[in-house]
Amino acid sequence: MRHKDNTLLPEGRKQKKKRGIAEISSVYHQELFADINSLLEEGGIHRVFSDSDTGVYLFRGDCLVFMDILIKSFPRGLVDMVFADPPYFLSNGGITCRAGRMTCVNKGIWDRSRGIDENHRFNQAWLLRCQKILKPDGTLWVTGTHHVIYSVGFAMQQLGMKILNDITWEKPNPPPNLSCRYFTHSTETVIWAARDRRSKHLFNYGTMRKLNRGRQMKTVWTIPPPGPDEKHFGKHPTQKPVKLLERIILASTRENDLVFDPFTGSGTTGVAAVNLKRRFVGCELDPTFAELAVKRLKQATQERVVCPEIFGVRR
Numbered sequence: 001m002r003h004k005d006n007t008l009l010p011e012g013r014k015q016k017k018k019r020g021i022a023e024i025s026s027v028y029h030q031e032l033f034a035d036i037n038s039l040l041e042e043g044g045i046h047r048v049f050s051d052s053d054t055g056v057y058l059f060r061g062d063c064l065v066f067m068d069i070l071i072k073s074f075p076r077g078l079v080d081m082v083f084a085d086p087p088y089f090l091s092n093g094g095i096t097c098r099a100g101r102m103t104c105v106n107k108g109i110w111d112r113s114r115g116i117d118e119n120h121r122f123n124q125a126w127l128l129r130c131q132k133i134l135k136p137d138g139t140l141w142v143t144g145t146h147h148v149i150y151s152v153g154f155a156m157q158q159l160g161m162k163i164l165n166d167i168t169w170e171k172p173n174p175p176p177n178l179s180c181r182y183f184t185h186s187t188e189t190v191i192w193a194a195r196d197r198r199s200k201h202l203f204n205y206g207t208m209r210k211l212n213r214g215r216q217m218k219t220v221w222t223i224p225p226p227g228p229d230e231k232h233f234g235k236h237p238t239q240k241p242v243k244l245l246e247r248i249i250l251a252s253t254r255e256n257d258l259v260f261d262p263f264t265g266s267g268t269t270g271v272a273a274v275n276l277k278r279r280f281v282g283c284e285l286d287p288t289f290a291e292l293a294v295k296r297l298k299q300a301t302q303e304r305v306v307c308p309e310i311f312g313v314r315r
C-alpha cells in the first residue's frame with residue numbers, strides 16, 4: 001500500500017500506533033527499496049549496507065543515476081532532509097599544512113575542477129535531483145568552501161529554492177597558511193534551504209535554544225574537526241565531524257524522518273542520523289570510501305542508544 005506522501009505503509013495508522021518503531025521501519029523499508037532493487041542494479045547502483053531495524057541504507061554508485069531512479073519511483077518526494085558535502089573542486093596541485101608538514105592539497109580525482117562552467121552545471125544537476133526527491137516541506141543543507149559554495153548558492157536560487165540561513169562553521173586550530181599571502185582558512189559555509197518558496201520548513205527552535213543554554217542560536221558554529229575516535233576505521237580527506245551533522249539533523253528533522261546524503265564519503269551523516277534515531281539513505285561513488293562508511297554504519301547501528309542525551313538535550 002502506498003501512502004499519500006509516497007512512502008510505503010504496510011498497514012493502517014491504527015496498527016502502526018500499536019507497534020514499536022523498529023518493527024514498523026523493518027517492514028516499511030524492506031518494501032521501500034525492494035521494489036526498485038532491480039532498477040538500481042541495472043543502473044550500476046549496488047546496495048552495500050542495510051539495516052532494516054534502524055532504517056539505514058547505503059548504496060555504491062553515481063548519485064545522479066541513483067537520484068534519477070528515486071525520482072521515477074517516488075515522483076512526489078521521498079526524503080525529509082538532504083545533507084550534501086559535494087566535491088570542493090579544489091584538488092589542483094596546491095599545497096597545505098597537515099600535522100606540521102607541507103603536503104599536497106589534492107583530495108582525489110573526484111575533487112578536480114572541471115572549469116567553472118562545468119562545475120556549475122554539475123552543481124545544478126545534483127541540486128535539481130535533490131530538490132525532486134525532497135518532500136514538499138523538506139530542507140537541504142550543503143556545506144562547502146569558497147571553491148564551490150557560491151556556485152551552489154546561485155544554483156539554489158536558479159532552481160527556486162528558498163535560502164533559510166547560511167551557517168559559518170568555524171574550525172578552531174586550523175592549519176597555518178604556509179604561503180603567508182592569505183588569511184588562514186578556518187571556516188566553511190553551510191547553506192540551509194527549503195525545497196521551494198511554498199515549503200513550510202521544520203525548525204526545532206526550542207531544541208536549538210536549549211542547546212545554546214537558553215539563548216537563540218546564532219549562525220556561527222564553532223565545532224572542532226573529527227578526532228581520532230571518529231577515524232579508527234580509516235580516514236577520509238574531507239570527513240566532517242559527527243557533532244556538526246548531529247546539530248543539523250537535530251535542527252531540521254523529527255525522530256524517524258528519512259535523511260539522505262548523496263555524497264556520503266565516510267558515512268558521517270548516517271552515523272549522526274542513527275545516533276538521533278532518524279532513518280538514513282546514502283550514496284557513495286568510491287568503493288574504498290563506501291567500505292569505510294559501511295564499517296562506521298555497522299558500528300553505529302549496533303551501538304545505537306548508548307547515550308540517551310546529546311548536548312544535554314534528550315533525544
Ligand SMILES: C[S@@+](CC[C@H](N)C(=O)[O-])C[C@H]1O[C@@H](n2cnc3c(N)ncnc32)[C@H](O)[C@@H]1O
Pocket residue numbers: 061062063064085086087088110236238239240241262263264265266267268269283284285286289
Ligand atoms: C566532500 S566528500 C564527503 C565527505 C563526507 N561528508 C564525510 O564526512 O566523510 C565528497 C564525496 O563524494 C563522493 N562523490 C563524488 N562524486 C560522486 C558522485 N557522482 N556520486 C556519489 N558520490 C560521489 C567522493 O568520492 C567523496 O567521498
